[in-house]
Amino acid sequence: MNKEKGIISKIYPLSKLVVIMVLAVTAILWGDYRFGYFIVLPLLVFLAALEGKFFSYTKKMIGAMIIMCTFIFIIKGLFDPSDEILWQFAFIGVKKEGIESALRLTSIIFSLGGSILLFFETTDLEDFMISLQKAGMSHVGSFIFLSTLQMIPQFAKKSKVIMQAQRARGIETEGNLLVRMKAFFPMLTPLIISSITDIEDKVITMEARAFSVDVKKTYLRVLNIKTSDYVIVVSSFILFVIFLVWRYIV
Amino acid sequence: MKALEVVNVTYKYPIAKENVLENISFSVNKGEFVAIVGRNGCGKTTLCNILRGFIPSFHKGKFKGNVLINEKDINEMSMGEIAVEVGFVFQNPFIQVSGVKNSVFHEVAYGLENLGMAREEIIERTDKILKDLKMDDLRDKHPVELSGGQRQRVALASVLVMDPNILIIDEPTSQLDPQSTEKVFEIIRLLKEKNKTIILVEHKIDLISEYADRVILIDNKKIVFDDLAKKVLARKEVMSYGVNLPQVAKAGIRFEEQTGQELDFIPSVLKDAISVFKKYV
Amino acid sequence: MGKKLGMMTILLIPICIAINFVGGQIVTLLKLPVYLDVIGTILAAALTGPIGGAIVGLVTNLILGITNPVLIPFAVVNVAVGIVAGLCAQKGGFRTVKGTALTSVAIWAIVQITAVPLTVILFGGVAGGGSSVITGFFLAAGKGLWEAVFSQSIIVETVDKIISTFIAFFIIKRIGASTLLKFSLGSKYVDEATE
Numbered sequence: 001m002n003k004e005k006g007i008i009s010k011i012y013p014l015s016k017l018v019v020i021m022v023l024a025v026t027a028i029l030w031g032d033y034r035f036g037y038f039i040v041l042p043l044l045v046f047l048a049a050l051e052g053k054f055f056s057y058t059k060k061m062i063g064a065m066i067i068m069c070t071f072i073f074i075i076k077g078l079f080d081p082s083d084e085i086l087w088q089f090a091f092i093g094v095k096k097e098g099i100e101s102a103l104r105l106t107s108i109i110f111s112l113g114g115s116i117l118l119f120f121e122t123t124d125l126e127d128f129m130i131s132l133q134k135a136g137m138s139h140v141g142s143f144i145f146l147s148t149l150q151m152i153p154q155f156a157k158k159s160k161v162i163m164q165a166q167r168a169r170g171i172e173t174e175g176n177l178l179v180r181m182k183a184f185f186p187m188l189t190p191l192i193i194s195s196i197t198d199i200e201d202k203v204i205t206m207e208a209r210a211f212s213v214d215v216k217k218t219y220l221r222v223l224n225i226k227t228s229d230y231v232i233v234v235s236s237f238i239l240f241v242i243f244l245v246w247r248y249i250v
Numbered sequence: 251m252k253a254l255e256v257v258n259v260t261y262k263y264p265i266a267k268e269n270v271l272e273n274i275s276f277s278v279n280k281g282e283f284v285a286i287v288g289r290n291g292c293g294k295t296t297l298c299n300i301l302r303g304f305i306p307s308f309h310k311g312k313f314k315g316n317v318l319i320n321e322k323d324i325n326e327m328s329m330g331e332i333a334v335e336v337g338f339v340f341q342n343p344f345i346q347v348s349g350v351k352n353s354v355f356h357e358v359a360y361g362l363e364n365l366g367m368a369r370e371e372i373i374e375r376t377d378k379i380l381k382d383l384k385m386d387d388l389r390d391k392h393p394v395e396l397s398g399g400q401r402q403r404v405a406l407a408s409v410l411v412m413d414p415n416i417l418i419i420d421e422p423t424s425q426l427d428p429q430s431t432e433k434v435f436e437i438i439r440l441l442k443e444k445n446k447t448i449i450l451v452e453h454k455i456d457l458i459s460e461y462a463d464r465v466i467l468i469d470n471k472k473i474v475f476d477d478l479a480k481k482v483l484a485r486k487e488v489m490s491y492g493v494n495l496p497q498v499a500k501a502g503i504r505f506e507e508q509t510g511q512e513l514d515f516i517p518s519v520l521k522d523a524i525s526v527f528k529k530y531v
Numbered sequence: 532m533g534k535k536l537g538m539m540t541i542l543l544i545p546i547c548i549a550i551n552f553v554g555g556q557i558v559t560l561l562k563l564p565v566y567l568d569v570i571g572t573i574l575a576a577a578l579t580g581p582i583g584g585a586i587v588g589l590v591t592n593l594i595l596g597i598t599n600p601v602l603i604p605f606a607v608v609n610v611a612v613g614i615v616a617g618l619c620a621q622k623g624g625f626r627t628v629k630g631t632a633l634t635s636v637a638i639w640a641i642v643q644i645t646a647v648p649l650t651v652i653l654f655g656g657v658a659g660g661g662s663s664v665i666t667g668f669f670l671a672a673g674k675g676l677w678e679a680v681f682s683q684s685i686i687v688e689t690v691d692k693i694i695s696t697f698i699a700f701f702i703i704k705r706i707g708a709s710t711l712l713k714f715s716l717g718s719k720y721v722d723e724a725t726e
Contacts, residue, residue, distance in 0.1 A: 155552070196546065
């Protein structure tokens, strides 16, 4: 249960969330792609590396955002309504304003998306839920979230079993579009119907575990806010205010 | 003192044409172990749901009559009071998990978290129940990895950890293999030793005859027999209601039929059978 | 969210979110040219109303966002689908084939209204991978950005949302009456004759 945590994983989830929000809002307000690309992005990768998660983090980053950002460059670069051409390849002209706007947009996507990815890479989801509950969220919200996280892989596993069974019974899962369309329904519906029918008994289970009892819930897991967690939040706010003053007043 | 009392209960499910149960009345004393038997679909599970208050609040339908827990009307009790006082375990071991916990220890502790108990006490109680039920080996396992029998024991532990005085257990072993069944019954035996009030629905009649103080037989919406286990499980008519008799009782009945001799009484447990048959050996 | 949801709804929500996920996965497995990733949202809305549908939509995209944060803003679309489907359901929109057809049009419309501006304003017209090629095609043909994204969206979403709505309709028909009656809108789908 208590495996050794990295520095960032030790930060209280909500404090970490505040820092990440501040970082993201700053990236949006600053509007200069260099902030996102040359400060936020390297910082995120560095923090991930500190956690010993350099490879898994960069892989997730690329997997989640690279295709979208490439398309943004293509669409903005080629089809921007402006006239100024940056490069010309035969009949294709790459627009300068388009590329600039793509740089701005992608830097924000990388900063925001990268921050969120880092948050979840370094945060235990059950701890995150407890911190939200301590901040006033209903235990129902936490239940829905955690229950879903367990349900998805189980559902996926069961649907694969059903798919194999359907194949064995002669239902085609390959072939032309119509054949494959027809295979979809018997693969998903038995699973859905049985899960929904089971809800009745599940309600009884949850009531037997005192789920609906109206008291302040307690937690077996230990999750304490440390002084350093406050320091982190306060200092990121101070930096944010300095940024605002520098950006909009000076 | 009465732990449970059912007064004149009649019930019909929402879309059903007929009542499931009619004019059911009985009471269970503190510390008593009552088994409910009857053929499939005779309303045993319905009765369990009535005793726990899930009928009519959850299942709706037409309900008449009263249920009292510790001589207090169930309608006047809060969700928390009922959950603490009445434990409920049913047949399907795969549904009786919270689905939000990653280890058996946390799963068992979940009910206590929901009751808002202090952390130290949660740990103490969970530790104790796992030890009492000899389940320490499962402690760190993920609930999803468990077999049906293990899950059923975890379900029992998750309810017992709240230390209810009354337990309603609905066919806990119907989906289990013999070995797991034996382990579940070991737990039930332990509960009897702790003097809990137990209502058990079960088909394995030999186990009932061994443990239950009293048997209630339901057929065609009504209570047919409600008497000491020894008496009910020695009656030949019981079999005409789709309920099996213990092996020794059947042996006794056969003996009388075939030899024409009358036994002192028809035995329902092995111990009695030995003394009854002794004089013929 | 809170105590008012009722246990049936609370326990239905995770299942419906899983349906959204697995629906999308099976589509990939079968190599179908549709998404079918809002069936759970529609189903929850049909059984419990707009709030249940909205929660399923929201949490689906939040969980998707754990691995792909770009999808978080599109929660707006998924939530809107849940609300519209739920409002239609309250008016009996899943009781008959005709009602379901009308509901599917409403769902399709709300997807266009929400998804197109999101895609254009937040992501410069880019929505995911493959469909951006279609947008690019319209742009190359000389259309404006809004028009291109809108055309792309009509091509990709229309069939998808109609099929999804009808799958939800057929699933409801196969759920047992006693289970249906425990959902807040369930009585709409149980024949009075059997009452």
